[in-house]
Amino acid sequence: MKLLRRRTKMALVANPNAGKNTPRAGLGAVIGKILSAPPNPHRLYDTRTLGELAQAAKRIQASRPEILAVAGGDGTLHQTLTSVLAEYEKQPGTPLPQILIVPIGTMNTVATAIGANRRDPVELVKRIDEKIKQGAKFRTVKANVLKINGEYGFMYGAGFPANFLALYYSFPAETGKGRSVKAIATILWDELLALLPFRHSHELLVKPIHARIRLPDDHDPPVAPFMSHSGLMAATVDEVGFGCRAMPDARSCPGSFMIRSMRLSFWKLIRYLPRIWGGFGLPSSSTFDAVVPAVTVEYEQPTVTFIDGDMRPPTLRDEIVCGPELEFIID
Numbered sequence: 001m002k003l004l005r006r007r008t009k010m011a012l013v014a015n016p017n018a019g020k021n022t023p024r025a026g027l028g029a030v031i032g033k034i035l036s037a038p039p040n041p042h043r044l045y046d047t048r049t050l051g052e053l054a055q056a057a058k059r060i061q062a063s064r065p066e067i068l069a070v071a072g073g074d075g076t077l078h079q080t081l082t083s084v085l086a087e088y089e090k091q092p093g094t095p096l097p098q099i100l101i102v103p104i105g106t107m108n109t110v111a112t113a114i115g116a117n118r119r120d121p122v123e124l125v126k127r128i129d130e131k132i133k134q135g136a137k138f139r140t141v142k143a144n145v146l147k148i149n150g151e152y153g154f155m156y157g158a159g160f161p162a163n164f165l166a167l168y169y170s171f172p173a174e175t176g177k178g179r180s181v182k183a184i185a186t187i188l189w190d191e192l193l194a195l196l197p198f199r200h201s202h203e204l205l206v207k208p209i210h211a212r213i214r215l216p217d218d219h220d221p222p223v224a225p226f227m228s229h230s231g232l233m234a235a236t237v238d239e240v241g242f243g244c245r246a247m248p249d250a251r252s253c254p255g256s257f258m259i260r261s262m263r264l265s266f267w268k269l270i271r272y273l274p275r276i277w278g279g280f281g282l283p284s285s286s287t288f289d290a291v292v293p294a295v296t297v298e299y300e301q302p303t304v305t306f307i308d309g310d311m312r313p314p315t316l317r318d319e320i321v322c323g324p325e326l327e328f329i330i331d
Contacts (some may be wrong), residue, residue, distance in 0.1 A: 010042035015072035060088035073105010078308035113237035210300035245279030
């Protein structure tokens, strides 16, 4: 963490749908009014569609703000960075703006992981706006972003992380906490019923995926091609949601990220859950961990994955590399 000079030119990308069914719904408009008010108004982009976001990204790159503020959750951040960084790539060498995450989404894992979720969103924006007016310095942290087939994000997953998210999103009328409770209850009930004679688990959580992991310099995991995985993740942040620090080495080496492959049955996952949650290592017989600058994942069958909480279409091959280092304003 370090202190930086005053920044005054800001562009705010706000997702009007962020935080739906949560107490943070509608905060994007409040935050927009704060940052667009005189005497130091900033540019507001109220993006309701990906098309509007693409147009906003072009204008942001052309105007080159010192700060890019993103009001939304993990999905909004992922989509915004994907659009904006693609525009900056067209002008190599153009300095990237500092990033201010205003965490008002349903899921705000990235903001929490980098320490940007310690204040109420409105309080955070007022504080940053006041610092700009006073010429005060910001507190910042740096973190790399992943680049997955041209998309940018901080977490990538398949297997049980994606299965849980898919079930989580199947309860759209619930709040974030309510969705989590219902998803966990559904999974647990299915596994408890599977303990009865002649009743098999539907593997709602740990249905295996078959994938081949290719690391740089032929440093591949010592396993057969298309081995079975119950879970697969890559991340540049250690926390993956709900306080779980499942990727403890994600920020251990600048320019690299952590990949973790797990081979766990449901009950073995429950057994090791405290270790996974706390960010501790797992037995080598159950997991493969590596810190790398790039990885290729090839799937035997079309497989659903996610990037920062956004479910992606089924894929057969994903190229994951460590993207640029971004500087985040956290206070």
